[in-house]
Amino acid sequence: MRPFPRGRRTTTVAAAASLALALAIGTQAATATPSPTADGPPAASATTADADAARQYEVSGVATRADRTALARDGAVIDEARADSVIVTADRAEATRLRALGYELAALPSARQAAAAPEDYHTYEEVLALVDDAVAQHPDLVSSQVIGQSYEGTDIVAVKISDNVATDEDEPEVLFTYGQHAREHLTVEMALYTLAELTSQHGADPQVTELVDSREIWLVPSVNPDGKTYDTASGSFRNWRKNRQPNPGSGIGTDLNRNWAYEWGCCGGSSGNGSSDTYRGSGPESAPEVAVVADFVRGRVVGGEQQITAHIDWHTYSELVLWPYGYTYDDTAPGLTEDDQAAFEALGTAMAETNGYTPMQSSDLYITDGTIDDWLWAEHGIFSFAFEMYPSSSAGGGFYPPGEVIDRETSRNREAVLLLLDYADCPYRVIGAEEQYCGA
Numbered sequence: 130m131r132p133f134p135r136g137r138r139t140t141t142v143a144a145a146a147s148l149a150l151a152l153a154i155g156t157q158a159a160t161a162t163p164s165p166t167a168d169g170p171p172a173a174s175a176t177t178a179d180a181d182a183a184r185q186y187e188v189s190g191v192a193t194r195a196d197r198t199a200l201a202r203d204g205a206v207i208d209e210a211r212a213d214s215v216i217v218t219a220d221r222a223e224a225t226r227l228r229a230l231g232y233e234l235a236a237l238p239s240a241r242q243a244a245a246a247p248e249d250y251h252t253y254e255e256v257l258a259l260v261d262d263a264v265a266q267h268p269d270l271v272s273s274q275v276i277g278q279s280y281e282g283t284d285i286v287a288v289k290i291s292d293n294v295a296t297d298e299d300e301p302e303v304l305f306t307y308g309q310h311a312r313e314h315l316t317v318e319m320a321l322y323t324l325a326e327l328t329s330q331h332g333a334d335p336q337v338t339e340l341v342d343s344r345e346i347w348l349v350p351s352v353n354p355d356g357k358t359y360d361t362a363s364g365s366f367r368n369w370r371k372n373r374q375p376n377p378g379s380g381i382g383t384d385l386n387r388n389w390a391y392e393w394g395c396c397g398g399s400s401g402n403g404s405s406d407t408y409r410g411s412g413p414e415s416a417p418e419v420a421v422v423a424d425f426v427r428g429r430v431v432g433g434e435q436q437i438t439a440h441i442d443w444h445t446y447s448e449l450v451l452w453p454y455g456y457t458y459d460d461t462a463p464g465l466t467e468d469d470q471a472a473f474e475a476l477g478t479a480m481a482e483t484n485g486y487t488p489m490q491s492s493d494l495y496i497t498d499g500t501i502d503d504w505l506w507a508e509h510g511i512f513s514f515a516f517e518m519y520p521s522s523s524a525g526g527g528f529y530p531p532g533e534v535i536d537r538e539t540s541r542n543r544e545a546v547l548l549l550l551d552y553a554d555c556p557y558r559v560i561g562a563e564e565q566y567c568g569a
């Protein structure tokens with residue numbers, strides 16, 4: 130049984146998610162974003178070694194979620210939604226392909242994409258060293274384990290934070306996953322911030338102490354270490370998103386966040402083309418990294434009960450809090466009742482109020498299939514959110530904001546993380562339905 134078996138359905142409010150998007154888009158439109166001046170083929174970029182490396186373009190005339198889904202169905206990955214355009218990352222061939230399909234692309238000035246240097250972020254090696262340090266400094270509070278290997282054989286690590294960390298206690302478990310997408314380095318910094326904050330404030334901050342002592346917290350600081358390392362290995366950013374697994378036909382890499390085993394490839398929210406940035410892989414969990422984390426989650430079913438109740442999958446960028454489902458525009462769907470939806474919306478909105486992000490159902494952005502949040506909810510009943518961190522637009526540096534914002538933009542999520550930890554005993558508590566769903 131799940132920790133909060135579902136009871137009878139009750140009536141609840143209809144979702145206002147489309148409105149939320151309209152507001153978000155309106156806000157973005159009101160924020161004066163200089164329109165791109167550069168056009169045509171990519172110019173040599175300060176951030177990228179080769180002239181053919183992927184860069185960002187503004188695609189005009191893409192205004193609604195249906196427009197965005199259509200563009201995504203054509204194999205593009207949408208970095209940012211604006212009032213009546215989107216930003217995509219594409220290499221020369223991809224840009225040519227999209228133009229041939231009739232899209233109008235304008236290259237963003239490359240200076241805007243050069244806000245950071247690889248040295249601004251921790252390497253995966255440094256991440257593992259910091260994890261080891263935390264275990265050494267707080268042996269009663271922190272442990273780490275290798276949960277499997279990436280395609281290239283790199284260890285994927287899960288960190289546990291709790292009192293009596295060596296004991297599997299009967300406490301709500303919470304999972305955080307970071308860095309499914311290689312270039313989203315800020316998310317891995319979010320893992321390091323969370324590790325540092327929960328350990329350094331334990332015994333000092335009463336709220337942190339109480340939550341760490343009453344929960345078992347799992348961090349997977351980098352789900353995609355091969356991709357992360359590849360993105361910076363040349364000394365300049367490669368705009369790499371996927372893992373590094375070669376594909377049978379053409380191309381390298383699977384989009385890990387299209388490879389999860391729920392409604393995999395169902396709905397035009399991923400690509401079957403190995404060269405696409407949203408390639409879904411040859412089958413569900415065909416990416417070793419996804420299989421490793423999925424096995425870890427299945428391993429948290431103890432005595433028939435999934436121990437993890439809540440989860441955040443960390444991404445950049447756009448400053449959003451997203452909840453399932455991504456594969457359908459419908460607010461409710463098989464396995465997602467009106468109460469479930471109301472709890473997702475209430476908890477997502479409450480978290481967004483703490484960090485100023487915009488809350489919405491993920492499909493209000495565009496349809497995605499095979500994502501981790503859909504799988505964790507549908508298959509494991511885990512209240513799973515996706516956060517898109519700083520910046521809100523490419524003007525803030527896109528995937529590569531400068532190092533000086535890291536402290537501010539990771540600690541910005543402190544209250545949201547603590548709020549999720551708090552509600553992990555019974556997420557339905559957020560809609561006042563704890564007696565119905567979580568017993569007494």
Ligand code: 0X9
Nearest residue numbers: 386444445451455491497500515
């Ligand atoms: O498309 C994605 O995988 C995420 N956006 S990103 O720009 N970081 O690639 C959003 C995932 C949110 N979750 C769902 N859409 N289900």
Ligand code: CA
Nearest residue numbers: 291292293298
């Ligand atoms: Ca404990």
Ligand code: CA
Nearest residue numbers: 297298299300
């Ligand atoms: Ca436990």
Ligand code: ZN
Nearest residue numbers: 310313444445
């Ligand atoms: Zn992402």
